[in-house]
Amino acid sequence: MTYAGMKVKDARKRTGLTQRQLAEHSGVSLSTIRKLEQGERSGARMETMHALARALRLPTMSLVTEPDEEGARAETRELWEPVRAELMRPPSREIDAPATPSGVSEVLATTVPLYRNHRFSELASMLPTLLRDADTLPDEGRSVRVRVLQLAASALTHTRQFDLAEIVVRRALAEGQDRMSAAASVNTLAWLLLRQGRLDEALSLATQWADDMEPRLSRASTAELATWGLLLLRASGAAARNNQAGVAADMLRLARSAATAIGHEVDAEHQNVRTFGPTSVRMLSVEDALIKDRPDVALRLAENMPRYSVRPTRSVRSRHGLDVANAHARLGQFTEAFGKLTEVQAGSPEWFLNQTSAQHTLQTIIDGRRTLTPEMRHMADTLRLER
Incomplete structure (x- = not known):
């Protein structure tokens, strides 16, 4: 029997439910539950485990050990191999002509639209040189190097290369020179953990940083509100998936207050490509309704999406x-x-x-x-x- 099957069976017995009753309460088919408990299935989708955990009144992660997202396809890894090789290359001691912060910033500005528009093949071809140049920057160019690393980590996460993405984002976090830049790296790291199904870690990380970054609403700058709000959205998403509905609701409520204080959608400073505002919060509310198995509510919320000049x-x-x-x-x-x-x-x-x-x-x-x-x-x- 697999770990997941064993945990489901044990929790079901302790709650006094039969397999059929668990199927009725969770909406998961009786056949799936039987196969899971008998070891005929090595695992189940996170959506299935979430439904079972909700019926058993348990955090989702108490039933799950392995990430719910599989890794990148073979052709994706092949495409990104030069990026991987550059990131794992030992630092060079001899630099003939170090790059300049302004030069790297200019190249970075041309690669960000590739990321924004999901042109990952083109981005993969440009990143090795950009990363190598960023690595040669002197100390005064550290903030530029961090932004390059953050972009690479986000792209690697999108393409499900989670192992390398975590190495890169933690490198960006270690090099961050201020709290706002570090918070941007934390946001990416929490998203990465969430995509891997490491919900407890994602929730703990995002909550801790949201607490540390909490501003005074009456005096906070737009950048501070957006940074705080984005961390709250990460925490809410992780809590909702982990069957911690109360925590998710609290985090979403606070994020909504930050968005209301800003009043419209804005580009989040230090975040490379993220935005925050009423539209971002509403979109997370749609996702939250789906996690709660309320597709009707999700569609109703989606119909009244706020629209501003800046879009997510x-x-x-x-x-x-x-x-x-x-x-x-x-x-x-x-x-x-x-x-x-x-x-x-x-x-x-x-x-x-x-x-x-x-x-x-x-x-x-x-x-x-x-x-x-x-x-x-x-x-x-x-x-x-x-x-």
Whole structure:
């Protein structure tokens, strides 16, 4: 029996539930529970474990040890191998012509749009040289080097290269010269931990830093409010996934107060590509409703999305699109769900390939339909769903 199966069986027995009763309370199929407890399945999706934990009144992480996200595809790792080699290269003692902070900043400015627009193949080709140049910067260029490392860590996380991403973001955190820059690295690290399913670590890290960074609302700058709000959103997301609904609600309430104090969506300073404001908070509320298994509420919240001149990044908007697709699929609205998946894929084709949420939503559509369209079959092949 696997660890997850053993924990589910033990918790079910201690609560006095039969397998059938657990299936009824959780919404997880009886067949899945039986296979999990009998060791016929090595594990289950985080969404499944979350539903079981909710029914058993336990934190999700008490049932889970392994990350819920698998690593990068072989072709992705091959594409990013030069980046990996540069990041793991021993520091050079002899530098013929060190780069300048202004020069590296100029190149960084040309790579950020590649990240923003999910053009990861092009970004992977530019990062090795950018990283090497940043590594040669003197002490006065440390802040520029940190921003380069933060960008690399975010891109590696997007492409599910979690081991290397953690090395890089911790390097950026160690080199940070001020609290705002360090908080940006912490935000990325908490996101990385969350994607790996390391919910306890993500929650602890984000909560600690949010407490340390809490400003006085009446005197705080926009940058301080945005930094604090982003950490609160990370903490809320981790708590919600770990079945700590009260903590998640408190964090979301505080984030909403920060967004209200700002009054509109803003680019967050020191954060490279993140924004914060009422729209970001509303999008997290949609995600929170889905975690609570309220797809109807999620869709209602998605209909009244605040709009400002500054919009959340493509990553946040695409993730929100997947949440909307997921909500439609859970309600049996398969045409609408697939339409939204298609829209997200068209806007971010490289990013889309690395999203397990897209796989899960498409699987729900496939399970709920008697026949599939050619487009659905093609997307299933693209996402490599098991036949």
